[in-house]
Amino acid sequence: MTASALTRPGERERLSTKISEIDWRLVTLIxxxxxxxxxxxxxxAGGQWxxxxxxxxxxxxxxxxxMLCLALVHPRWWFRAAYPAYAVLLVLVLMVEFTPLGHKAGGAENWLNLGVIRIQPAEFVKLGLVLALARWYHTHSAEEARWSWKLLIPAAIVGAPFVLIAKQPDLGSAMIVGLTGAVIMFMAGLSWRIIAAAAIAVMAIVPPFVMFGMHDYQRNRVLTFxxxxxxxxxxxxxxxxSKIALGSGGLLGKGYGLGSQSQLEFLPERQTDFIFSTVAEEFGFVGSCFLLACYLGVILISLRIASLAHSHFGRVGAAGMTAFFALFVMINGAMVMGLAPVVGVPMPLLSYGGSSMMTLMIAFGFILSMRVHRYTELPKGQGLF
Structure with a gap:
């Protein structure tokens, strides 16, 4: 399929052509x-479903x-949905904090109880954050992205959900939101002067925040780390x-279903936060490296897709979706190895959970959409709808 065929105004692309443009390597690794x-x-679960x-x-x-259906969605619909989606998801985060629908679990009030289902708005708001930032950077110049008072707008887009989620308190999700926003602003061309100033400010703020701004159990996690x-x-x-499970697996592991730390329930939250430790115990260093290689493959393919997108919205959006996936992997990996505090960040696609998986699959649907429609250009001056 040529670039001209994919970008000719008014042309309706055949469904079979779109499906053939999906990056099936990425789908396979997922x-x-x-x-x-x-x-x-x-x-x-002891050999039980x-x-x-x-x-x-x-x-x-x-x-x-x-995910595959979203891969066929034209970028203009993602573009149009960016700001409304961010606004709706921010309202859901506010509802967790300020309405009776907020539900506490694991020490944090980060669930929204809708009766039929419970969801974690803090997970989905990452999608809205990336889309909103991608749209903002699409409609502004490289100079404004590098150094301008207008950077207060993307800073506010990141800061609003960060503060609300940290207040719940959900330190892990707040960390992902803040770091994802920072990575997107950096990739969009943020001036090194602002980056250096922000780094100094963070180093100055972290110690008093740990001592006086955290809840007791959060502070204990940091000090225990x-x-x-x-x-x-x-x-x-x-x-x-977790360290015992990681080390006891050795080179090739104890064998599938034979991990003592998980089977005898010594390992806490073995189905969510510490499932990677179970992989290391049962399949050893070789199995862990294979899994990490799969994660690396997903990240590299996704970044390649981002680099091929003709629209700035597609490039920033796909790179941003890749960024928060990569942050999940790095933070959880560091957490289970004792290199970072235990902050409740799951290993993506591996850990048990609905909200996290749904968020990631929507994100990959967006990335694949940017692959299918990589030649599409979006006008700079498009309005809100």
């Missing part, structure tokens, strides 16, 4: 990672269909057990 996750959920593996399988199959052996049966228990 399925491999999710398949490993489902297999591990089956293993840690319930309570996790079957739900995750059904959820993933449905969301693959959603520095010395987990100081409280091995309390706040340091999670990290210590």
């Amino acid at each position: 399925c491999v990672i999710a398949g490993v996750g489902i297999a591990m959920l089956y293993s840690i 319930r309570p996790w593996a079957l739900n995750q399988l059904i959820r993933f199959v449905g969301l693959v269909g959603v 520095l010395n987990p052996e100081s409280d091995p049966s309390g706040t340091g228990y999670n990290i210590i057990q």
Whole structure:
């Protein structure tokens, strides 16, 4: 399919042509990672489909269909939905904080109870954040993205959900939101003077924030990360057990279904936060490296797709979606190895969970859409709708 054919005004592209333009390498890697996750959920349940593996399988199959459908959506619809989607998702985050629908789980009030289902708006707001920033940068010049008072607008777009989510308190999601916003602003060409000033400000703010701005359990997590052996049966228990699972797997692991830390339930949250430790215990260093290679492949392919997009909206958006996926991988990986505090960030596509998986599959639907419609140009002066 030539560039001219894909960009000719008014031309209706054939569905078969669009499907052939989907990057099936990316789809395959996503399925491999999710398949490993489902297999591990089956293993840690003692060879049972319930309570996790079957739900995750059904959820993933449905969301693959959603992802492929979203891949066929024209970029102009993503563009038009960017600001409204951000606004709606920000309202949902506000509803968690200020309405009776907010539901507390795991020490944080980060769920929205809608009766039939419960969702985590903090997960979905990452999508709205990336779309809103991509649209803003699409309609502004490179000079304004580098150094301008108008940068207060993307800073506010990032800051609003960051503050609300941190107040819930959901430190992990707030960290992903803040870092994703920072990465997008950096990739869009932010001046090094602003980056240096922001880095100095963060270093100055973090110590007093840890001591006076965090809840007691959050502060304990940070301090325990520095010395987990100081409280091995309390706040340091999670990290210590995770390290035991990682180390006991050796080179090739103990074998599928034979991980003592997970099977005997020494490892906490083994179906969510610490599922990567279970992979390392059962499949060892080799299995862990294979899984990390799959993650790296997803990141590199997604970045390649971002670089090929002709519209600035597509480039920034696809790179931003890739950024928060990569941040999930890096933060969870560091967390289970004791290199970062335990902040409740799941390993993407591997950990059990609905809101997180749905967010990621929508993000990949956007990335694939930018691949299918990579030659599409979006006018700079488009209005809100």
